[in-house]
Amino acid sequence: MRTPDDRWAELSAAALAGELSRAEAAEFDELRRADPAREREYAEMQDLVRRLRQGDLTWTAPRESGGLADRISASIAREDAETAPSSRDGGPVASRRRRTWWTPALAAACLVVGLVVGVGGANIFDRPVPSGPPGTLGAVEQITVSDDTAGVDVDAQLVAHTWGTEAYLEASGLDVGARYELVFVGADGTEFPAGEVLGTDVQIVCRMNAAVLRGDTVRMELRDTGDLVVAHAELPAV
Incomplete structure (x- = not known):
């Protein structure tokens, strides 16, 4: 079931882009008034976007691991070359627990800015990045995902970050055309949406962002529109 917050998130992300x-x-404009x-x-999100575009904040790229980064980079390049029109259909579905209402828009904004930075400069995966235990800024953390469906x-x-x-995220076997939401869950049950993907008959490779610090989340879930968890990962403590 869609909510007014879902529409606000869609419009905010589109406005920032x-x-x-x-x-x-x-x-x-009416919603803001x-x-x-x-x-x-x-206004805070506008300031974040402005700072990222001006270089006031640093985009830290993760270390390539297992070829996943190369596949993500290639996928982004294909999307840029095709210049397909963007779609803003759909929004985060209602959750089983409470969530912060502004996080869907912020996650979407970060994704949009990330793509702009990646296109405007050198390949971000060519840059040296740190390594370390879970929670190390910029380092790739390997996690174990359990498939529940x-x-x-x-x-x-x-x-x-x-x-x-x-x-x-890499996913296959999802129902073609169905919407799936990636959600991070905090220790207190607060949920932080990281965006949605559509199921296809080919493997999905994408980057998704949530406005929650790594140390504040203990679980990641991929859900369908019925709020059924199709895959999850219990995250190590930071």
């Missing part, structure tokens, strides 16, 4: 239509811009808290949050195969790696936690 400069992709609002005239009707959407009017709708977004009606809720001063949302207006403040959007027959026929589904999911693998993932994590990267801790100062702004949140990034997941490198």
